[in-house]
Amino acid sequence: MSALTPKQIVEELDKYIIGQGEAKRKVAIALRNRWRRQQLPESLRDEVAPKNIIMIGPTGVGKTEIARRLSKLADAPFIKVEASKFTEVGYVGRDCESMIRELTEVAVGMVRDEMQKSLADKAKEVTERRLLDLLLPPTLRPQRIYRPSDPAAGDEAPAPLSSNEAAEERTREILRDKLAKGDLDDREIEIETKETGNAAMMQVFSNTGLEEMGVNINEMFGKFMPQRKKQRKVTVAQARAILEQEALQDMLDMEAVVARAIAVTENSGIVFLDEIDKIAGRGNRGAGPDVSREGVQRDILPIVEGSTVTTKYGPVKTDHILFIAAGAFHMTKVSDLIPELQGRFPIRVELDSLGAEDFVRILREPKNSLIKQYVGMLQTEGVTLEFEDDAIEALANVCEKVNQESENIGARRLHTIMECLLEDISFEAPDKPGATLRIDVNEVQRRLANIVENRDLSKYIL
Numbered sequence: 001m002s003a004l005t006p007k008q009i010v011e012e013l014d015k016y017i018i019g020q021g022e023a024k025r026k027v028a029i030a031l032r033n034r035w036r037r038q039q040l041p042e043s044l045r046d047e048v049a050p051k052n053i054i055m056i057g058p059t060g061v062g063k064t065e066i067a068r069r070l071s072k073l074a075d076a077p078f079i080k081v082e083a084s085k086f087t088e089v090g091y092v093g094r095d096c097e098s099m100i101r102e103l104t105e106v107a108v109g110m111v112r113d114e115m116q117k118s119l120a121d122k123a124k125e126v127t128e129r130r131l132l133d134l135l136l137p138p139t140l141r142p143q144r145i146y147r148p149s150d151p152a153a154g155d156e157a158p159a160p161l162s163s164n165e166a167a168e169e170r171t172r173e174i175l176r177d178k179l180a181k182g183d184l185d186d187r188e189i190e191i192e193t194k195e196t197g198n199a200a201m202m203q204v205f206s207n208t209g210l211e212e213m214g215v216n217i218n219e220m221f222g223k224f225m226p227q228r229k230k231q232r233k234v235t236v237a238q239a240r241a242i243l244e245q246e247a248l249q250d251m252l253d254m255e256a257v258v259a260r261a262i263a264v265t266e267n268s269g270i271v272f273l274d275e276i277d278k279i280a281g282r283g284n285r286g287a288g289p290d291v292s293r294e295g296v297q298r299d300i301l302p303i304v305e306g307s308t309v310t311t312k313y314g315p316v317k318t319d320h321i322l323f324i325a326a327g328a329f330h331m332t333k334v335s336d337l338i339p340e341l342q343g344r345f346p347i348r349v350e351l352d353s354l355g356a357e358d359f360v361r362i363l364r365e366p367k368n369s370l371i372k373q374y375v376g377m378l379q380t381e382g383v384t385l386e387f388e389d390d391a392i393e394a395l396a397n398v399c400e401k402v403n404q405e406s407e408n409i410g411a412r413r414l415h416t417i418m419e420c421l422l423e424d425i426s427f428e429a430p431d432k433p434g435a436t437l438r439i440d441v442n443e444v445q446r447r448l449a450n451i452v453e454n455r456d457l458s459k460y461i462l
Contacts, residue, residue, distance in 0.1 A: 006032050009073060016069050016368065017062045018361045023055055023349045027070050030322060030347065034074070034268065037320070049319070052304065052344055054276070054334060055326040057351030060410020063326040067272040070324075076268040077107035077261075083325075084278040086296050096299040100309040103269045104316050107261040115257060116248050123247040128179060130243050131236065134189050135175055185237040192229050193242060258313045269321040273300075277327030280336040297338045304344045354403075354410050359396035362411050370418050378425070382433035385425070390441040395421070398448050421447050 004012070009028035010021075017024070030051050037048045055063045064080060071078030081099045178184050234242065279296045303309065306319035325345055334348060354362075363371050371387055378385045399413045421444060425437060 016366050019358050020062050020351050023351050026349050050322045051347050052323040053347040054345045056329050058328050060412040061351045067324045071270045077103050078270045079103050080272040082274050083276045097309045101311045104265050104311045107265040111257050111261040119251045123244050126247040127243040187236050190233050191239050266317050271323050273325040276325040277329045277332050280332040297341050301341050356396040356400040359399045363392050381429040383429045384436040386438045388440045391439045391444050394441045394444040
């Protein structure tokens with residue numbers, strides 16, 4: 001769990017997300033509260049419920065990005081799910097509990113990777129010994145029998161190595177040095193690898209339907225199939241990767257991985273529930289699709305409220321999982337959600353629509369800004385791309401105008417604008433290695449004139 005202060009969390013979020021200061025403050029406090037809860041005595045710890053959040057705002061203003069960056073800061077299991085994919089029990093669609101199964105799967109993967117990193121050095125040692133045995137098979141040495149009654153047996157001290165054994169040890173040291181330097185990477189050797197059952201046959205079976213029960217059909221059949229071994233001819237470099245993976249699998253204690261993953265899921269997991277406005281009723285409940293919408297809300301309610309979900313790794317409690325919901329709420333309001341669900345999202349924050357000034361900052365400031373991405377992409381072709389300040393401002397003004405005259409999709413519009421601006425440059429870049437291309441305001445106006453003048457913008461809307 002991250003020990004960053006709320007100010008530090010906001011500073012980290014500012015590196016990737018422009019504006020939305022109020023939303024950043026609220027999620028920073030929610031994340032810090034999780035760390036605070038871990039410091040409480042156990043008797044009080046279980047009583048502290050997570051402060052779930054609803055973010056309200058149009059698409060493309062940073063709702064998803066805030067949640068995703070927050071999970072990276074916390075180094076916590078994170079999944080993004082669309083509420084519109086779920087349906088009421090009894091209808092065709094995804095079971096609401098599947099979001100917790102997915103979150104647990106993510107946590108298992110994170111913990112497995114973490115434990116594998118801690119075992120990497122031991123696995124390399126085991127792999128090195130196996131490679132040396134393959135390159136120079138050890139000779140069978142006569143077994144020494146301990147005979148304490150025989151004074152001539154030489155048991156009181158280790159027997160000196162014979163000349164053959166000493167030569168073998170020297171050869172192994174030479175091979176060990178060559179392996180470390182990579183001099184033997186291209187040499188071909190034969191190794192024995194594990195092969196479980198018939199993978200082609202297992203692919204015939206589908207997990208559809210069984211996913212809701214937390215059952216993986218491939219894993220189930222894999223346990224019944226006997227493990228077979230297969231001889232393969234590979235290079236030393238390939239053998240090292242295969243043998244290291246096998247050594248890691250043998251060393252890994254999956255029971256410990258699963259136990260820790262479930263604990264991490266229950267205490268640190270974050271579920272981003274997008275499009276929650278799509279399951280909100282529109283005032284007149286009781287008829288048409290609103291019945292199903294309300295059913296989905298009632299299915300989600302116990303998960304957010306705190307329940308136990310059965311997964312293939314064991315039961316997972318959802319009492320302290322943080323839920324961040326988001327929606328545009330154009331056609332509906334938060335008050336259209338059922339009261340019980342509203343009560344489980346005590347924190348509500350409205351995100352601001354983005355204007356030209358925000359678009360200028362988005363193009364310039366973030367670590368992964370669009371301009372930095374395009375400059376880096378074209379540098380791979382040997383082309384240097386430069387943007388003048390007035391060109392960036394012109395791009396932002398075009399983006400704001402198009403958003404006002406058509407559907408407002410926020411910062412996502414910048415992707416469309418940038419593609420239209422740089423289409424010819426990207427197409428011709430491989431033929432212009434070493435060229436330096438400067439984008440000024442005149443170039444922006446010339447290339448984007450059709451978009452600004454044409455009122456029928458359906459061709460350019462994402």
